[in-house]
Amino acid sequence: MTRLLFITERFAPDLGGLARSATRLVGTLSQLGMEIDVVTWSRYLQPGEVLPPETKEANIRVYRIGLYRHWDMTMPHTLNVLEWLHSVHSYDAVWGHYLFPSGFLATWFAGLVGLASTVSARGNDIDREMFPPGDFARLQWTLQHAKVITAVSADMSRKIQLLSGRDDVLVLKNAVDTEIFAPQNNPTPQAKREGITREFLGITPDEMVLGFCGELREKKGQQFLLNALTTVRQVHPACLLIIGEVRASQESVLQLYKAHQPENAQRIIVTGHLPQPEIVAEYLRLCDVYLQPSLWEGMPNALLETMACGCCCIASDAGGIPEVITHSKNGFLLPRSHLHKLGEAVLEFLAMTTEEKTQVSQAARDRILIEHSLAQEKLQLQTLMARLIPNSV
The missing domain is CATH 3.40.50.2000 (Glycogen Phosphorylase B;)
Structure with a gap:
């Protein structure tokens, strides 16, 4: 079974579209037969605290790490946790959801241990990080060194190509559960x-x-x-x-x-x-x-x-x-x-x-x-994983 390390700043039950998309993608990846460990941060834990894994499904574990006040403490500590997890589970690839901090950390860690990495640009991570006080150098390094890059829109794909010089960005559209989100004429x-x-x-x-x-x-x-x-x-x-x-x-x-x-x-x-x-x-x-x-x-x-x-x-x-x-x-x-x-x-x-x-x-x-159906997203993820880890799906 392919083992994937998935790093995201937010994950259910956290607020916002980033958490929703991360949670949805992890669920779909698990349906493709992958074992996934999710690493995410929390402001509700003591700095550096690592909770025991939450088992969402048989092949999904979620590790939550307490944030320090600044990233210069949070990131080195998180790297220690990633090294420990990799020594136990021996991953095949690393996914960074959002370009910073998750994408940078995923790309850096994958390079350190010799794994394939993918980063997904989701929202304003390009527009925000390329201008002060964002870190343009770290943004560009991440885009140039990740093995596979996905963007949530063609507009974002064009910006990434301009920043990195790469022409191989995959557009991974957001998807919707159209059975849950459907019209109703009367209150249910x-x-x-x-x-x-x-x-x-x-x-x-x-x-x-x-x-x-x-x-x-x-x-x-x-x-x-x-x-x-x-x-x-x-x-x-x-x-x-x-x-x-x-x-x-x-x-x-x-x-x-x-x-x-x-x-x-x-x-x-x-x-x-x-x-x-x-x-x-x-x-x-x-x-x-x-x-x-x-x-x-x-x-x-x-x-x-x-x-x-x-x-x-x-x-x-x-x-x-x-x-x-x-x-x-x-x-x-x-x-x-x-x-x-x-x-x-x-x-x-x-x-x-x-x-x-x-x-x-x-x-x-x-x-x-x-x-934007879940079926469409599943096909896109199969294409992504075949490029990231050949013969994985």
């Missing part, structure tokens, strides 16, 4: 049990539900979402449903909005962290329109999941988003230079006929079924 029994209905949440019948899913922060266009709510409510009753959390460092922005727009702020509903994808899907199905005004992106999981649920989306043209949304066909794109007009775009959507909205929502789900 689970939604009623969990109180995930418009009535339970205090949403009036005439209110338009503007949706966002994930950890709300500056890069996701937090201010543009708030401004859009203000604009729409001047014309039509509306609420903003945040399916997830507001990052702690960004709470001040929300508090300022509450001070200046108290009535509008009362129509912001924040669910908090939702670890179960089935529950996330129930909330997504409440949205009349989903908003993704990101300033920079890879290929956001939440957007794909929303489209799979048959919800109309208005998104920025950041990163790989234009690779999944064709404007006016299966969603709507707003240039990043025009995100201040997000509210106007919502009102234009509101003016569309029911038939037009239905056509867009059906086309959105069709795009996910064709290009």
